[in-house]
Structure formats: C-alpha cells, structure tokens
Amino acid sequence: MYAIDRYAWTNRWYRHHPGERLLLAGGGLLLALALPPLTAGPLLCALMAGATVVGARVPARAFLGVMALPAGFLLTSAPFLALSLDLSDGVRLAYSPAGAAAALTVTLRSLGALSCLACLALTTPVAELVPWLRRVGVPAAVVEIALLIYRLIFIFMERALAGQQAQAARQGYSTRRRSLRSLGLLVATLFQRALERARRLEVGLAARGYVGELRVLTPQRRLSPRRLAGIGGLLLAVALGSLLLERALA
Known part of the structure; x- marks a missing residue:
C-alpha cells in the first residue's frame, strides 16, 4: 500500500x-x-x-x-x-x-x-468517493474507468520499480549509454505488460459476470x-x- x-x-x-x-x-x-x-x-x-x-x-x-x-x-x-x-x-x-x-x-x-x-x-479513500460520484450524477462508465485506472496505476508503479531495481542490480545504469538503453527496455516492457494486464483484467471481470458496474462496499x-x-x-x-x-x- x-x-x-x-x-x-x-x-x-x-x-x-x-x-x-x-x-x-x-x-x-x-x-x-x-x-x-x-x-x-x-x-x-x-x-x-x-x-x-x-x-x-x-x-x-x-x-x-x-x-x-x-x-x-x-x-x-x-x-x-x-x-x-x-x-x-x-x-x-x-x-x-x-x-x-x-x-x-x-x-x-x-x-x-x-x-x-x-x-x-x-x-x-477512493473506495468511499465512488458512491458519492454516482449520487451526484457522474456516468457509471466514467466512474468504473476511473476506478480501474486508479488500480492499474499502482500495479504499473510496482512493475516499474521492480524492473528498475533488477536493471540496477545488473549494472544497467552504470554509464549514460547503459542508462538510456535500460530505460528504453524498461518502457517497452512496461507497455507490453500493461496491455497484458489490461486484457487479463477484462477477462477476469467478464468471468465474474461484470455487467457495467462494480459494486463497492462502504460502511x-x-x-x-x-x-x-x-x-x-x-x-x-x-x-x-x-x-x-x-x-x-x-
């Protein structure tokens, strides 16, 4: 967290x-x-x-x-x-x-x-803002996309940090030339993994009977x-x- x-x-x-x-x-x-x-x-x-x-x-x-x-x-x-x-x-x-x-x-x-x-x-927390956005009339599709993107941002950051640490452990940032090459490889890998994660998320939601609205329990x-x-x-x-x-x- x-x-x-x-x-x-x-x-x-x-x-x-x-x-x-x-x-x-x-x-x-x-x-x-x-x-x-x-x-x-x-x-x-x-x-x-x-x-x-x-x-x-x-x-x-x-x-x-x-x-x-x-x-x-x-x-x-x-x-x-x-x-x-x-x-x-x-x-x-x-x-x-x-x-x-x-x-x-x-x-x-x-x-x-x-x-x-x-x-x-x-x-x-974002989970407490979602019901209020729906009550004030924000379209459900906009709310769902914002909630999913919010979750994907954290996953993307975790993958980026792990990839950067792995490259640094292999001396990927020891020189300027290696740093540029490592950064390019990291960006390309993250883009591919982001698309893969999005597809997996779509399949997972469909398997759970997603019909256009994510229910969030709030006290x-x-x-x-x-x-x-x-x-x-x-x-x-x-x-x-x-x-x-x-x-x-x-």
Whole structure:
C-alpha cells in the first residue's frame, strides 16, 4: 500500500462521513476559483495544511510530498508567463509586467486548489468517493474507468520499480549509454505488460459476470451537524479574510 492510500485509510478522520471531507475540499476549490488569488491562495494552503496535519493527524511530510511535484511544476513553468516574444526587431524575449501578474495569479490560484485536492486525497479513500460520484450524477462508465485506472496505476508503479531495481542490480545504469538503453527496455516492457494486464483484467471481470458496474462496499456513517457547521465556518472565515485582505492591499 502506498503512502497516500495508507494515510487515507488510517487518518483520524477516516471514521467520519466522507461528505464532510468533500465539503471541505469542494468548498475550498470553489473559493480558490471565485476569490482573489493573491489572498485566497495562501489562506487556503494554510487551512488545508492545518486541517490535514492537525485535524486528520497526517504527517506534514506526507502533505508536503503530495504538494511537491505539482507545485514544482507550477513554480518552474510560471516564470515563462512573465516573458513576451518581441518580433518588432528580430526575435527577442522581453519581460512583461502583465505576464508577471498573470503568472503570480495562476500560481497562487493553482496552489490553493492543489492544497484542497491534497487534503482530500490524504484523508479520503477512493473506495468511499465512488458512491458519492454516482449520487451526484457522474456516468457509471466514467466512474468504473476511473476506478480501474486508479488500480492499474499502482500495479504499473510496482512493475516499474521492480524492473528498475533488477536493471540496477545488473549494472544497467552504470554509464549514460547503459542508462538510456535500460530505460528504453524498461518502457517497452512496461507497455507490453500493461496491455497484458489490461486484457487479463477484462477477462477476469467478464468471468465474474461484470455487467457495467462494480459494486463497492462502504460502511454507513452519519453526517455530524457540528462538524459540518465547523467546516462551513472555516470556509466562511477564509472567504471573509480574503476579501478583507484584498481591500486592505488595494
């Protein structure tokens, strides 16, 4: 079991109703889209980090680890938005103040939304999200494909790690030339095994009488009015705080 799944199944909020965590993450996503990003982005990051680490008792390194890769992609790609291509006197890259403002806006808004998704991923197992997706009207085929792909991702990662370790044990990455050759062989092997695994999964589902819907057993839990009110209060505080800060900075 990978770290995200392990924390999703063992965190402090696991026995709470998943709708409460969906309200927190979904409400935060709406605020990230609707509020001024310069103030809402940092506030949402702080709220989701506090809710995940302090509320759900998920280690801070796990939250930062989930945020690290997409945040790194954002921070490395955002500076390019601050550049403009000037063709009036040849080809020349120039600094654009409007582009820099857009880069800052996109980065902060994206980080705020990303923190909401990280909180949901670390506190709610996928198996508990499936029934809710069906209740809100998501087509059953989309839900089933997402569930199967989620499972295949972990199988693919396990095969990739095992293959890389086997190649490393045979000095497959001792030189740059060997590293490129080993990486090519690994990718080709993984592609073939992924297709084989998909075919085996299709045959297995057909043998078990699959008719277009996978049933997932989830425990029945009750919504807590006290926790729902607390989540609503936190989201309202973030909204008011963002608007007040935006007015103060204007």
